[in-house]
Amino acid sequence: MGEEGVKVKFTRIKTQIFASMRKIICPFDRLIDKIPEHGYHLDLGCGYGIFCSFLSEKKPNIDITGIELDEKKIAIAHENYANKHIHFFTGDATAIKATKEYDSITCIDLLHHIPSNYHEDVLRGVYSSLKDDGIVIIKDMDKQPFLKYLWNYIHDIVMTRSVHMYYISKQELVRLVEKSGFVLVEAQDIPNVLYAHYYIICKKDQHGHSKEEPS
Template identity: 30%
Template sequence: MARGAARVIAQYREPGAGARAYLHLRWAVCPFDRLLPFIPREGRLLDVGCGSGLWLTYLALERPGLVLHGIDADARKLALAATSQAGKPVLRQGSADDLPEGTFDCITILDVLYVLPDEVKAKVLQGCYRALSDGGAIVVKELDTSPTWKFAPAAFEELLAVRAVKMTHGGRLHFQSLDDLSRAMSAAGFVDVEATRIDRGYLHPHVVVRALKPRPT
């Protein structure tokens, strides 16, 4: 994992000490490699809430056949993402509410929904549904609310990241159980919703939910 982090973070042009520390921390706590099996090898992929672009940088190295796009509300993090030399994704400041329809073959959302109230989550998922091509996949990575011994310290860390360290924008946190997240994705219109735990060996209760936008019948 350390070797992988060095390879990915080396793609950034001279990040400051604070940015470098943040990138290493993000890499250490998120199992990016366990998300790869859920990602296609070709097509147009959008990362919603792409932040510093660490996931996009990793994808550029591991999935060179993808055309990468990222969107985020935080201009500061987008500026850091733009310094990555891997893949040169198309980056845009904005939200998932105004994405072009039927544009992407895959959309990823990693550790973003927990900072959004339920009604905003629903709008984001609906926006992603519209932006996907027919048969396209959405891959959502979040923290499950169980087991409690993993969730409680992880939730406290995220609270610090949002309110104290301000690494993440947001106010109150809105974690969902795995079942509730799966239901929210079904309510947005997605089908074949499948949830997988990817937290073995990690202190955080990482889960990934993959679903499809149905093709017209």
């Protein structure tokens, strides 16, 4: 095997280890339970496509699109998981152009990697990409209790080699989604010894917000 072959094999093994760890750390199955069995799903900030692949295993009748800013991650996601039901594209979650409407959208541990003043832009893109009866599930990390927050911050520094994180608490996110034209369906903490996981589920507020035309 040549040097290039060794590199490819190493990257594959590394990704497999990362995927196994990610499934242990992030309660994907709690989120998958909330996603409809059929239709179109968009995963914003899909990383290496681990959630997309796991969702497809559990709910094979969904057509899944993953969008991610980092081209290298998308290349790996594509190589490992793309098939006729799972599609990956490079894109910026703060500037989503609605090309079709989805039954469900997830943003999993995405917002705290995006500067706070762009969070509303993400929600605007989600709003315009969601069917009128669709749901959005936003999973993120809370700022309390402090030790869990600190642990997650250290985790994020190690993973991203950056100190710039923009955590939004569950209460702050609920206020922001309501301001952005959604109604809250559910807001839950997900018990974990180390991490302050939470998720919220929202629908479009059919009365309070007029849909913006995609630009």
